[in-house]
Amino acid sequence: MTEPLDLDAVYSFAVQLGKDAGSMLLNAAQARYGSSGYHYSIEQKTSEVDIVTQTDQDVEAFIKHQIAMEFPSHRFIGEETYSRGTSRAYLIDHEPTWVIDPLDGTVNYTHLFPIFCVSVAFCFNGKPTIGVIYAPLLHQLLSVCHGRGAWLNENTRLLLANNPAPPPLPADAPKDCIFSCEWGEDRSDQPDSNLHCKIASFVNMAAETSGREGKGGMVHGIRSLGSAAMDLAYCAMGAFDLWWEGGCWEWDVAARICLLQEAGGLVTTANPPNDPSIAPIEDAKLGSRLYLAIRPAGDTVTETERQQQERVVRQVWGRVQQLDYARPGA
Amino acid sequence: MTEPLDLDAVYSFAVQLGKDAGSMLLNAAQARYGSSGYHYSIEQKTSEVDIVTQTDQDVEAFIKHQIAMEFPSHRFIGEETYSRGTSRAYLIDHEPTWVIDPLDGTVNYTHLFPIFCVSVAFCFNGKPTIGVIYAPLLHQLLSVCHGRGAWLNENTRLLLANNPAPPPLPADAPKDCIFSCEWGEDRSDQPDSNLHCKIASFVNMAAETSGREGKGGMVHGIRSLGSAAMDLAYCAMGAFDLWWEGGCWEWDVAARICLLQEAGGLVTTANPPNDPSIAPIEDAKLGSRLYLAIRPAGDTVTETERQQQERVVRQVWGRVQQLDYARPGA
Numbered sequence: 001m002t003e004p005l006d007l008d009a010v011y012s013f014a015v016q017l018g019k020d021a022g023s024m025l026l027n028a029a030q031a032r033y034g035s036s037g038y039h040y041s042i043e044q045k046t047s048e049v050d051i052v053t054q055t056d057q058d059v060e061a062f063i064k065h066q067i068a069m070e071f072p073s074h075r076f077i078g079e080e081t082y083s084r085g086t087s088r089a090y091l092i093d094h095e096p097t098w099v100i101d102p103l104d105g106t107v108n109y110t111h112l113f114p115i116f117c118v119s120v121a122f123c124f125n126g127k128p129t130i131g132v133i134y135a136p137l138l139h140q141l142l143s144v145c146h147g148r149g150a151w152l153n154e155n156t157r158l159l160l161a162n163n164p165a166p167p168p169l170p171a172d173a174p175k176d177c178i179f180s181c182e183w184g185e186d187r188s189d190q191p192d193s194n195l196h197c198k199i200a201s202f203v204n205m206a207a208e209t210s211g212r213e214g215k216g217g218m219v220h221g222i223r224s225l226g227s228a229a230m231d232l233a234y235c236a237m238g239a240f241d242l243w244w245e246g247g248c249w250e251w252d253v254a255a256r257i258c259l260l261q262e263a264g265g266l267v268t269t270a271n272p273p274n275d276p277s278i279a280p281i282e283d284a285k286l287g288s289r290l291y292l293a294i295r296p297a298g299d300t301v302t303e304t305e306r307q308q309q310e311r312v313v314r315q316v317w318g319r320v321q322q323l324d325y326a327r328p329g330a
Numbered sequence: 331m332t333e334p335l336d337l338d339a340v341y342s343f344a345v346q347l348g349k350d351a352g353s354m355l356l357n358a359a360q361a362r363y364g365s366s367g368y369h370y371s372i373e374q375k376t377s378e379v380d381i382v383t384q385t386d387q388d389v390e391a392f393i394k395h396q397i398a399m400e401f402p403s404h405r406f407i408g409e410e411t412y413s414r415g416t417s418r419a420y421l422i423d424h425e426p427t428w429v430i431d432p433l434d435g436t437v438n439y440t441h442l443f444p445i446f447c448v449s450v451a452f453c454f455n456g457k458p459t460i461g462v463i464y465a466p467l468l469h470q471l472l473s474v475c476h477g478r479g480a481w482l483n484e485n486t487r488l489l490l491a492n493n494p495a496p497p498p499l500p501a502d503a504p505k506d507c508i509f510s511c512e513w514g515e516d517r518s519d520q521p522d523s524n525l526h527c528k529i530a531s532f533v534n535m536a537a538e539t540s541g542r543e544g545k546g547g548m549v550h551g552i553r554s555l556g557s558a559a560m561d562l563a564y565c566a567m568g569a570f571d572l573w574w575e576g577g578c579w580e581w582d583v584a585a586r587i588c589l590l591q592e593a594g595g596l597v598t599t600a601n602p603p604n605d606p607s608i609a610p611i612e613d614a615k616l617g618s619r620l621y622l623a624i625r626p627a628g629d630t631v632t633e634t635e636r637q638q639q640e641r642v643v644r645q646v647w648g649r650v651q652q653l654d655y656a657r658p659g660a
Binding site: 107108111112113114137138139140178187188189199202203206207208210211212216218220222223224225226234237238239 | 550
């Protein structure tokens, strides 16, 4: 028999867990600031674009232990553990499941670039229900529980369409938008590689509106932080207008999708359908590895938040190419 | 008759000025966090990719006034004032001259994305001699005075080749390097536009080493923060290995070039010479608007810091295209 779920208790526990894990990251980082110099050390994984530190493993072990002590019946999926396994199966079902990235933005962390965080998500009935993201060097703690709002540092409510209204999305979007994206690890120089599909998409988004045979998007700016997860977090906060990415795993996005949706944002698939202008816009499937997120937006006289977001989704779909991020071995 | 220059007094004044101006930025930003929501407001300039806020102008006026009170004989160049003028002449000569960007990363600031700062540089005899960069939401204050070291938060000395040694540059650089760059405001879809020259260069740097007809650089990661100046600051701190950019103005780079050089970094021109493999590597000219910076690096048994940096410069020059950022109207 399953015990009843006390969501408030789970939420409080998750927030404290995020704070404690973030402090571990910060302490380990500060231990590398010597008294006489600012430097860093790195250890290379087999992949050329993937670095792991002992801290990753230590923080995941800590989080796993804390959850096992408090909620012994809950499942646990952690980035470090999962990545070392061979299966790439999608493991989130209706059971209470914790989805953890102990250190998101590992390369940034090893270089003492502040864009890194710990990410704690709690899924229930297959949906991300609670999320905690703590970026200790940025002094930013994001927390969300479905139905209870999305919060910065526990005291500032994130963008919601009417409370108060965040800015509407630009009328000629993607023009005037801040576009967030990453180059990723696939660097194949073949014509249909993810690298080339991404580049062609980025250039469409960036070029003057009269360029690229009508596909020029003239976005206001392009940001690449080296952490798709932090890109999505800043989209939820409204710092970026839209984020388009393939290849993310559950622990990269679960907490942030909960955050974005609770604040009023929209997240759907990165890959454009055959007819971008009329295809239905469905919520992204967790586990799909393909995401397009649009920030929350205030209603206007002529368009609701959702109408603005759908307009921007279609404009982006019309400019981006299909990415190939099937789940290997799943 | 010129008064003698007390560099220690100028340095102390510059640090306090940076702190005070950064606090103004922070206070103005916090005034936009409502009690019930996290949102932002923007005001568009004529250029589609340039936003200005009242804060820019207020902070520049404050800094200008403080300098005029303390050092009435010193010259002043401020981003806001200069940009509203018509001349694009290079104005730094041998006289004591303050070069100020009151708000670097304006778009980030208006979106409450923490990558923004105030930048204070003091040039003497034509060289940046003192630099203060304060990013208040990042809690990072960088300060430097030529000959007195480069510092983070006034207590942590930045990378210096032997005190202690920062990591050497990767042996197969640009492979394994963090490459920092920006898309910029020139979005022309013409074949020889800065947009297309940048894209071709970025793709060379990113692609697998067997790709791009031998030019594949397989960099470890690509970062675009939306502030060339902050890119360069993180290069000085060692968070990024190299930064390549065109179009910067004096106030974007003066403080950071001083910081980078004092910490042991190298800065030269972005545009490759005819023979990248043997051309002399000269310090970048302030005002040239074309920069390639390499982070400080520890000496190894086989290579000095400078030898490693020159090796990386030549590898980058071999992969990037010429950019066109002449000074308009100069």
